[in-house]
Amino acid sequence: MAEPLTEAIRLARLLSAQKKPLEKNDNYFEGEQPLRFIAPILEKELGYRLSPIVINLALFATDVYEHRLDIEGFRLRSSSQADNDLDSAWQINDGPFLSQQLHRESLALGRGYATVGPGETSSDSPILTIESPFDAIHQDDPRTKRVQHGIKRWTDSDKTRWMTFHHQNGWVTWYRKGSEWIQDAHDDNEYNLCSLVPLMNDPRILGRVRPNKSDQRLGRSVFHPIISPLDSLNKIASDMMVSAEFHALPRRWATGLDEKDFVDEQTGQALDTFSMIAGRMWGTAKDKAKFGQFQEANLENFHNTIKLLMQVIHMQLGIPGTYLLFQGDNPPSADAIRASEAQLVKRAERKQTVLGAKWEQVQRLMLLNMGDREASERPEQIETIWRDPSTPTIAQKADAIVKLVGAKDSTGRSIVPIEQARKDLGYTEIEQGHMRDWDENTLTDPQLDAARKDLRDAAGGR
Structure with missing residues (x-):
């Protein structure tokens, strides 16, 4: 070396x-990865209003x-x-x-x-x-x-x-x-x-x-x-939020207008993209102008794509479908x-x-x-x-362990000792120590034995 x-x-x-x-x-673990598969023109168009949706399944997994x-x-x-x-x-x-x-x-x-x-x-x-x-x-x-x-x-x-x-x-x-x-x-x-x-x-x-x-x-x-x-899941989720905005504010179209119609009357400055998209009303004195709006987006397409990607992730990770899928x-x-x-x-x-x-x-x-x-x-x-x-449920586990302790071999001894059964039930070393102390006191305390005898006598020997 x-x-x-x-x-x-x-x-x-x-x-x-x-x-x-x-x-x-x-x-990825912290949910701070960049948004992938996004069109540069869309990113430029939306600017600061494009906030990526990060579904942090890396942390979850x-x-x-x-x-x-x-x-x-x-x-x-x-x-x-x-x-x-x-x-x-x-x-x-x-x-x-x-x-x-x-x-x-x-x-x-x-x-x-x-x-x-x-x-x-x-x-x-x-x-x-x-x-x-x-x-x-x-x-x-x-x-x-x-x-x-x-x-x-x-x-x-x-x-x-x-x-x-x-x-x-x-x-x-x-x-x-x-x-x-x-x-x-x-x-x-x-x-x-x-x-x-x-x-x-x-x-x-x-x-x-x-x-x-x-x-x-x-x-x-x-x-x-x-x-x-x-990456695909986060992109689809982000696209869904962009489409949800246009769902709430449907995109409109107009003909017969020119650039001067998109200027703020008070300041004389051109309207920004958001004002043109989210403006409540357009008006003009031009009699040949026409207005209309496109049909709003159908968000169910995004829902179905998200479900499909969830199924792929469920398959890759071996995680139960009840953890990820829509139930x-x-x-x-x-x-x-x-x-x-x-x-x-x-x-x-x-x-x-x-x-x-x-x-x-x-x-x-x-x-x-x-x-x-x-x-x-x-x-x-x-x-x-x-x-x-x-x-497993606590009842199932306890029932299986009790049966193993109760089962005897050819010499009459339990197949699983009581000490091992307590470990299998998940008791800590300190708890097991207390149990051993209680077992010893139960077997050797003469006052406790006498008390038990008095109880049996009072009950008629039952």
């Missing part, structure tokens, strides 16, 4: 080259998927103590909130990053941060496909430029002074694991690198397939809703598989940064626990 600073500068150039495609995705990517925790195979340490560090670092933000960024822009570093002291929890793809970029090892190295750069309030180079056995930070980069701090370890972890959406294996285009190996936004239909007053049944969500749920499960592997790498780094540990306390097998991306 080349010198760290040389590699960092090369990655910085690559990061700068990615700015334009990232800004394009960001504009991002949130639809993000809402089905909730992390409930992490599970280790070997050490229960490491399990508890991970849960504690996850909560200290506001993991549930950070993961939601990072998933949203990854879905919208194609990728986001998580970094893990040690706390201020050996007794402090490791620090988990998330980074925007505008500030960070990485490169994979061509042989192992694991992250080989990456950078994060930022600028302080005093305009000082900083850059951190993350590699598989540590990191090094520089700041810019004049035309030189000055080393500020570094850390070396033997983790063989880069502390900059990319969470990408829909990455390609090979990808294509083109000028001012996104490198598809670095992921692409979830709304990438609908950009062209979305009647009668809502579909619960079974029909679940059936229509099948493709969306499967896509969400695929994203959980990809993102889960990266979150497991983050948790592995958390364990490695928790001070001195034995090798056995650094497990390789970590599992991300995701909330079910489907939308």
Whole structure:
């Protein structure tokens, strides 16, 4: 590998080259993209009165998927103590909130990053941060496909430029002074694991690198397939509003007039286009002049086109038709809703598989940064626990779990232990701890047992 600073500068150039495609995705996500397919003459004619209608389905599509990517925790195979340490560090670092933000960024822009570093002291929890793809970029090892190295750069309030180079056995930070980069701090370890972890959406294996285009190996936004239909949808919606104005103020025609008839009598200035369109009455002393108006526009054509584009977007995103299409007053049944969500749920499960592997790498780094540990306390097998991306009813879920707990194997034990059932029902670790305490008190409290006996005696032994 080349010198760290040389590699960092090369990655910085690559990061700068990615700015334009990232800004394009960001504009669509914020609903600030320019209006496409508009005729220049119409734009010039309407001027300031042409206000684009932006139906922000890019934001909607991002949130639809993000809402089905909730992390409930992490599970280790070997050490229960490491399990508890991970849960504690996850909560200290506001993991549930950070993961939601990072998933949203990854879905919208194609990728986001998580970094893990040690706390201020050996007794402090490791620090988990998330980074925007505008500030960070990485490169994979061509042989192992694991992250080989990456950078994060930022600028302080005093305009000082900083850059951190993350590699598989540590990191090094520089700041810019004049035309030189000055080393500020570094850390070396033997983790063989880069502390900059990319969470990408829909990455390609090979990808294509083109000028001012996104490198598809670095992921692409979830709304990438609908950009062209979305541009068409916004154009049709904007055209509909222009036509609605002429629907309210029908276009008129006149013959037998000349330019002098379109001059303001008080000021002597020519009338602007809007005055000619929106004027309430035209009059002239010329006896051969004729006036009339065109038939107003039929807005149903726009409605039907918008519905068609919505169907295309629904097909591209795998989002249920009930989310996008124009529906009647009668809502579909619960079974029909679940059936229509099948493709969306499967896509969400695929994203959980990809993102889960990266979150497991983050948790592995958390364990490695928790001070001195034995090798056995650094497990390789970590599992991300995701909330079910489907939308079953609480009653259905509870009924299925209760049946599994009640089912017995050949030795008389439940197929699913009660502890697992409580996790499957979505109770938090704190709630499960309270339940365990209540279970123990119920079994061992002699006063409670005596009270139960008195109640049974009073009821005649029933």
